[in-house]
Amino acid sequence: NHSSVTMFVLLGLSDKKELQLILFPIFLGIYLVTLIWNLGLILLIRMESYLHTPMYFFLCFLSFIDICYSSSISPRMLSDFLKNEKMISFISCATQYFVAAWMALAECCLLATMAYDRYVAIGSPLQYSAIMVPDLCGKMVAGAYVSGFLSSLSQTISCFQLYYCGPNIIQHFFCDLPQIISLSCSNPFTTQMTLLLVAIVVGFGSLFVILLSYGFIAASVLKISSGKGRAKAFNTCASHLAAVTLYYGTALSVYLSPKSNQSMKRDKVLSMFYVIVIPILNPLIYSLRNKEIKEALKRLIKRPTALCQN
Template identity: 75%
Template sequence: MTMRNTMEMDRNSTPVTMFVLLGLTDEKELQLILFPIFLMIYLMTLMWNLGLIILIRIDSHLHTPMYFFLSFLSSIDICYTSTIGPRMLSDFFRDEKLISFVACAIQYFVVAWMALSECCLLAAMAIDRYVAIGSPLQYSYIMVPELCWKMVSGALGTGFISSLFQTIPGFNLYYCGPNNIQHFFCDIPQIISLSCSSTFISQMFIFIVSLFVALGSLLVVLLSYGFIAASILKSFSVKGSSKAFNTCASHLAAVTLYFGTGLSVYMHPSSSHSTKYDKVLSVFYVNVIPMLNPLIYSLRNKEIKEALKRVMKKAMHFP
């Protein structure tokens, strides 16, 4: 049978209108164990990120560019995990985890939008740290509210456009079956592998977006911290250097976790990792990191601890 005949048969077959998410596992006993774990992770993610946003909003001492960016990071993490979490939890109780073609496209678009925006926001936060350490006297004149809003808008706008460039080509492919997605959410690499038409253009868009947005953001982070290290070694005493590095430690930890797991999931040949390995990495990337981020930025942060004490003291004396 020729390739042309095969394509004609594919075109004459019924197009896919529903996908089936195969989830983390098909073992019922394991699902009963995993459900309360992921429910706890999701609730803690909401509680800690919302708590951090509220604390930053109500305490005037935290009205600085660093915490302005941090509040948006928490907002992105809430949107990101909420796009996947509730659906993932409900699927534990479904024998057939059906999701419509349109719902799948919307889920992936929002996930990609938030994920790519977070890449850009982490880069913006690295630039903020460089200005704070490299030009402390000019910091308040450089990092004005208007510039901070432009940086956040730029991060969200870049994520939005980049997500469109991935979602539209991927979901404009022809799908005629099978329709089983080897994942617990709609992820573009697993989806386009089911296409009956050529995926070259879609794969090129995914690669270009990953190269310019994800790796570009990582390059900005690395350059910023290169300049930070040079400034610290050139201008600071041992005590001052230690203090400066401490202000960057939380952001470095968040960047390492986010980009490390993200690049492990998306920037490798499809044959090099097993499906189970990819799912484990995705669980950490999608569920665990949004829960850890507020902890990473709070545990060693004296300003947040002091702000929390002030808020609790006011709450206790509230008539």
Template identity: 75%
Template structure:
């Protein structure tokens, strides 16, 4: 029986040990300009999200379901951005932008995990707003801390499992070369297109995950806001309606930014090599984790007041330290004069 030539060809090829990321641009001067810009954005992302987590943690009046979800969102955004940004920043300063096969798989797995968990968490936050507006008298009984933590754990577990479901088969395909990814990150659609195996099944899995998790969570959000709109219309007071709607504005803005970019990227896998794909990827990977804490904090009176109290507390602390340092210095000088 004649051997299968196609299989022989695959077996004779050396398997790919690393990929080459082409990045945003191959111009060295432009890369040196982009490095401080994206470094500032990444540091700002870490600072704002960590600050929001700390403010919510130390203020007892912010220990409510809405702020618990918000601090969890900030933690996910930190992990999400950190899965991509440090690698991208280091590539700006390197001539050879290589990444090992395992590092590429890990980068995508963590990024997909955090992104899918964020989809579920945004849906949980929409449900929280629906209960707060639709059933205000029963809110504290329904959204108990234990249930909130279960929803957060469920979001993280769902993101982990669905990420694992499509990462394992996609990175278990045969990769014989070429190994060039025309992106600044390990984009799954480009990675599987480099496979020597038939990538159709993996492409379908990626598409179905995007449909199930992306559109599924978006459906829950839209359904929740449909009930919220119906509840607001029942409020006869214009002031009361405006106040109820105002509690949803920040979440609506975050949802619009996240889903409009993510779905446009992952629901059109054929355009993964285009510059538009890269720009959209920059927006949802780099900018959205920075914008989320700003959107929620700048429009939220409670968070702004808590931030001001924290700043004043730190100012008083450092002022006291400066006074004590001055007193100690004066006493040392007096002691040396007496000697």
């Protein structure tokens, strides 16, 4: 680090103290529920052998990513609500961005993996068990995590080796790369190219795989003669499609829209949605319309009752 700046200042969601005190319990509640729901979903899937299938295997790791993603930002944001000066050290800022970007990029890859899983389940149901073997599923998850790790590492190193001489005010509630690059006193061309390359390869590459998978899924669904069969096939991927739409929709709205002073406020709201709200929505999206999850939860609740009766 050759930077003369050792601390950054996060402006946060609002500079009004009264509003910050109102927001603190709201976001604390959201964060705690995010942890409980995602941990609960992971434990339920692990405890129920009936749910030991590729789809729920991937869902476990998606919940783990959501926990880590939210935890990389929420605790710091919550503590900042209670501070007058929202200072963050250079190293802490780099660490926060690295972990958040790692989880965000890994989620892109994992959503693409889950789309492929749904394509195999609908397009080749008879060969599904032979194709989606545990060894392949493990390698796909590992690939998602490694891809996210290397991509985030390249972005973080590229950004935080730039020269920062001031100003040091980040107009956000967390260390976001585009905001940090704008504060650099040196030429950010290499960093911007690294950011663009990662966005194209990982972000849009994953989106392309998802769209391609759903293209094949749509073609397979159209071949099903019965309306009931089509509805069942659609329900199989409805939750995943909803999660993808929410995640990519908000992320693309933030990073592809033209920047202005007015858009800064909008970006904060949208960023809050995909960083704070989506991790709490994902377990709901995958559970509310899922009969297998509901049945597994009912069996788990009945076990203590049956033991007490015996």
